[in-house]
Amino acid sequence: MSEFGHILLTFLFPLTLFTAVTAFLAGRNHRESMYQAARNGTYAIWIVTTLAILALEALMLQGDFSNAFVYGNTNRALPGFYKIVALWAGHDGSLLFWTWIITSFSALVVYQNRNKNRELMPYVILTMIGTTVFFTALNLFIANPFDTWMQNINGVMTPVAAADGRGLNPLLQHPAMIIHPPILYIGYVGTVVPFAFAIAALLTGRLGSSWIKITRRWALVSWGFLSVGILLGGKWAYVELGWGGYWAWDPVENASLLPWLTSTAYVHSVMIQERKGMLKVWNMSLVIGTYLLAIFGTFLTRSGIVSSVHAFAESGIGPAFAAFIVFAIITSIGLIFWRRKELSSEEHFESLVSRESGFMFNNLLFVLATIAVLWGTLFPVISEAFTGEQITVGPPWFNTIMIPIGLALLLLTGVGPLLAWRRTSIESLRKSFGYPFIASVVVLLGMFFFGIRDGWALGSFTISFFVLWIIVAEFLQGARIRSKNAQENILTAMAMLTMKNTRRYGGYIIHIAVVVIFMGFTGAAFNTETRQEVATGGSFNFAGYTFKCIEKGHSTNDNFRTDFVDLQLFKDGRKVDDLRPAKRMYFASKQPTTEVAIYSTLREDIYVVTVGESEDGKMAILQIYRNPLVMWVWLGSLILIVGTILVLIPNYREKKRKPAAQQTHARHEVHA
Amino acid sequence: MTTFAIIFGFGLIAWVISPLFKKSGQVFEVHSQAADLEDMKSRVYHNIKDLEFDYALGRLSEQDFQTIRIAFTQEATQVVARLEQLQKHDLDALIAQDLKKMGDGPAAAVAAGAPKFCMDCGHKNPAKAKFCSACGEKFEEI
Structure with missing residues (x-):
């Protein structure tokens, strides 16, 4: 099977080159036959890459440990579906997977545009398959997942068929x-x-x-x-x-x-x-x-x-x-x-507002954020190049850099939608900002009064509130105008409004998601933590909760050994959850992992980790975090998915119910 | 298994390169001016819709709304007019092409000796003219 994979990759490389070249020629001389060949080539590349992926999957499922990739990323005791997903655990396999996705997208784009965009398509194929040429070359020459596992025996690299593999990195299980x-x-x-x-x-x-x-x-x-x-x-x-x-x-x-x-x-x-x-x-x-x-x-x-x-x-x-x-x-x-020259602007900015x-x-x-993150990420490399020492930021x-940028962006989320294209009248800005601004100041003072002193947190919550107000007002205002014009009730009007302009209103829903996620981020300003030692039967209090230790024990299966602590969590004398933080030791890779126990509410997460045990082995040492509002990050993520799907849905077109003139008239009436 | 793989491999190669052996040197259409104009049209229409929406929500003053709207409407008129002209041009070409397809019948014979009328300015030119003598528009080989 490794042999078969090798042949596939060897075949794939010239195929990608051929397709890229024909695509280029088709783009140059607009010849239909060349374009056809490039399209067929794109489909063929996808077929061959798919076969290569299947070959590698077969190797992993069979447990063929003479293959270096299979040896390095799986072992016999690994559950079946982890053997399948181990494809993207290791370096070589994940590059092949990358190649497979890009070839799938290429084939999809070629199919989507089979009768369209004739002029652009040859160069689209050239670019996509050109990128594929690079990844295929990597797979073939540098990171080949079908290579045999070799060991240095007496100075000679010899193929070895191991009895079992090294296993999948436990963190990935x-x-x-x-x-x-x-x-x-x-x-x-x-x-x-x-x-x-x-x-x-x-x-x-x-x-x-x-x-x-x-x-x-x-x-x-x-x-x-x-x-x-x-x-x-x-x-x-x-x-x-x-x-x-x-x-x-x-x-x-x-x-x-x-x-x-x-x-x-x-x-x-x-x-x-x-x-x-x-x-x-x-x-x-x-x-x-x-x-x-x-x-x-x-x-x-x-x-x-x-x-x-x-x-x-x-x-x-x-x-x-x-x-x-x-x-x-x-x-x-x-x-x-x-x-x-062709890229010069057709118009210019008319107003700053x-x-x-x-x-x-x-x-x-x-x-700015991109540059900052790029700089910070590469700083260790840059500093090593200049000073010989890796300095990590x-x-x-x-x-320090990203919180202010993030908050400024969040504020723009609220301000942007209120600005008209081209120019906005100051009068209208005063009207639309008035109430939300006053309400936000009240919220700010309220939070300060209730004891929130963290400046960034105050800013973040206030801006979040401001933005939410504006987005909700946008929905309501649009719906009100529509309900008058189309004689619909406000809810139908809101739904119709959204479906008729999914891009705008889906975008607003994504903005709501962003606000919710920011509130979750801001919760981190109030994180607290503690370290506790506890034995079976013992208990302690933290952040308004009582933790009772029911059992400190361990269990074993083929893949790993687990050391766990069974806890019961009480709030106001009532039991709210069972928690089982644990440590696992994986046999194949001899690596430990931490299994976290989390009690999650809208208000806060209680996050429990076992960090070790006392010298006599009787007491478990636990690290406990109270992380407020974390759930909002995940809730926001769900809203974000809904918003994104909405944006992708084409606008709903309704049949005209009234002559256009009458509609325009009605619209003017509203604002008269 | 091996035989199957070899057959499959060669089949795939044959399928990929087969279009190259087709005799027809057909050339696919390069972009038309019409597509650009359609682009511009939809942009102006969207702009008008946006403008009306912004106005309905009270973000624009009455005066700004009117000025900008007039400018957009003028732009739209121009684009639509140019599109119409182009479409007429296309129709003329289509008719000529259809006539040609009908073969060397009387129509073709007439066409061969008949004077050419410029599709752009309407000027009458001799049958063998390659360019319009009035406006310089190139006659397409039909």
Whole structure:
């Protein structure tokens, strides 16, 4: 089977080259036959990659430990579905998986556009399959998951058939492993589609808004998957790593945040180009930047460059990635420069107080955030290059910069929707800001009065309240006008309004999600923790709860040994939950993991971890965190998913019930 | 298994490269001006809708609303007019093409010796003219 996989990859590489070349020629001479061949090639690439994935899965399920990847990432006792998902646990397999997703997307895009966008498509294929050429080459020459496991015996590399594998990294043995990596990968790879259309637009000179319209949904889907992937990663870290939080500004976390920041900027600024034909170079740069950051993120995650510079040099994958990224940057900049005349704006900014300038501020902040995160993430590498010493910037550094940027963005979420395109009358601003502003000040004073003294927290809650008010008012106001015009009740009007303009109102729902998530983030300002020793039958109090230890014990299965503590949690004398924090020791990998126990409410999370035991082994040592409002982050995530789906639904078109003139008349009447 | 794999592999290659051996040197259509104009049209329409919405929510003064709306309407008129012109142009070309398809019948014979009328300005040109003598528009080979 390893042999078969090798043959597939060897076959795949020239196939991708052939397809890229024919696509390029089809783009140059517009020849139908070339284009057909490139399309067939794209489908064939997908078929071959799919077979390669199936071959690797077969190897893992069979437990063929003569294969290096199977040996390194699975073992006999590993449950079946973890054997399947071990595909994306290791370096080589996850690169193959990346390749498979991009080939799937390529095939999908080719199919979607089989009768459309003839002029752009050859170059779209060129760009997507060009990226595939790179990943296939990596898989074939540097990170081949079908390589045999070799051991150095008396100075000679000899193939070894091991009896059992080293096993899957225990941290990855969690249900989230099944969905988190694929979701994030889809998010990453999804950025390739808008990029491919952008490059095609540059090459053909079709630089109007058509490429943007074609890729709008792709950009949003990729954005949605990135968002969910990041939040899910946070949730996973929270329940699995056992340090009490969900985000630590770790390089791998930042790697996923970077393309998210630029793609969020893009889904906003794209509206300016659609409306006014402006910011063409800017949007082009955001799309290209997002793609590059997605590739860079994959590289950062896979190469380990930040945590260990040596792994980077050894795997050989680093220089290849670096070369590819540099090539992509130079090509993109060159193309933009070449087309600079066609990319000039068709209109200009008319007023500083307008929707488009609101979007512009939003974009500047997002780009600022991207630069800050990129700088902070790469600082260890940069400092090592210059001083020979790795200096890491920690969460405090990131928080100092990102909290103010985040709050400014949150504020814009509220202000932006109240600004009209082109210019806004100051009178209307005074009208729409008046009540929410006064109410927010009252809320601020109220919170201060009730003893909240943390400045950032006060700011965050106040802004959240302000933004929520405005969004709800937007829904109500729109619905009121509609209900008068269409003689519907307010709820029907609201639903119809939303369905008729899913992009606007779905966007507002995403903004509500962002507010809810920010409230959750802000809860972290009030975190408290304690360390307690407790024996069977003992108890202690913390944060208004009573913890009773029922049993300190252990159990064993084929895969791991568990040391657990059974606790009962009481609040106001009433039992609210059973908690079982534990430590696991995995046999195959000889690695421990922490199993966290969490009691979660809207108000706060009680998060319990076992950190060890006393010298005589009778007392368990527990670390307990009280994390207020964490559940709001996950609730916000769900709202975000709903909002994103809504944005993706096409607008509902209703039949005209009244002559147009009468409708306009009615609208004017409302405001007379 | 091996035989199957080999057959499958060659089949796949044959399928991928087969279009290259088709004799027809068909060339696919390059973008039309119409697509650009359609783009502009939908943009102006969206802008008008946005403007009306903003006004309905009281974000614009009456005066701003009127000024901007007039500008948009003018823009829309221009774009639609250009589109109409283009579509007429396309129709003319289509008719000529259809006539040509009918073969060397009387229609073709007439067409061969008949004077050419410029599709842009309507000027009458000799049958063999390659360009319009009035406006310089190129005659398409039909």
